[in-house]
Amino acid sequence: MNSLTFFWNKDIYAKNKTSKLFIRAMKENIAFHRLHCPKYKKILDMQGFNESLLHNEASLALIPPLPTLYFKRNRLFSLPYKKLRIKATSSGTGGIKSKLGFDDKSFYYGMQMVCRFFSYHKLISLKPSHCIILGFEPSAKNSVAATKTAYGASFFSPVLSHTYALKYKDNSYIINIDGIIKALKSCSKSLFPIRFMGFPSYMYFLLEKLVQYKIKLKLPKGSKVMLGGGWKQFGDMEVSKDRLNYLIKDRLGIDRENVYEFFSVAEHPVPYIKCKNEHFHIPIYSRVIIRDINTLKPLPYGKVGILNLLTPYVRSMPLSSVLTDDLAVLHPAKSCGCGIATDYFELKGRAGVSQIKTCAAHAIDFGEKV
């Protein structure tokens, strides 16, 4: 039986039921990369790791985690890059980007996962909607994963129109907040809901403009706001969630329950969404380990460390266990109380690049091409 069949599971948080398959899938995934990616094989061998060591949930921590920064400096592929269907880059905060590629099979499982995930959270609708993308208009020159994700996610309801916060014109991007306001004014009289998706910073810029212009709209019932990707270069302008939610309700008439917050990492293409208590629970497609910043040892619940994300479905690249540059804390499911049966994590800011380098340096020959 194919070990990835659990990606079809309707309950996307049924961890106990799918645990055996997850471990088997991780084993198979790593064995595949070992066979097809010599650089990865070298790392595994250097660490003395063999997939036969994987026999329960705790043993997953033995898989050597590769820092996202490592993917920015090295090209690791297990399938020929030319043959990959989807090509993307990470957003490249700080100037360096990871080159990413996904084959047909990984894309297929990724789509299954995203469809189940959106369906579980009732974000798939047959009712057409107008779509406001709070980010870049896709273009041949833009291969950033976040641009592709926001555009792809807009099709979870039939799209009547797309309006972009950053419009592509004459080989560059121009800010288009006034264009969004114009679209909102005309769409607010329509019967069809409006879906916003993208970066919280552009949502805030839009809301500020509405305040400045003294415009208050009551958007059609069913309108939703889906935010993700963080504030990036606008970090110093970040406002609290409460302030953002207040403005969304005040200026657009959208209730808190229709505002969704996502988390994802380009090098770990699994979606996370905040529950009603504002927690990122871990779906069946992945596992989360929090590691000590100095020793990389797994930490217990409640301790701040580096966020390590694991998933078994990508065949084109060894993204099996990825060490992000986010600091986070893990909490047991029961301490949330929302009813979702899996543990959740809380983000606690970012670790410095030098910290990541130091903590990963003993694990792999970091700066050099392996």
Ligand SMILES: [Zn+2]
């Ligand atoms: Zn919860």
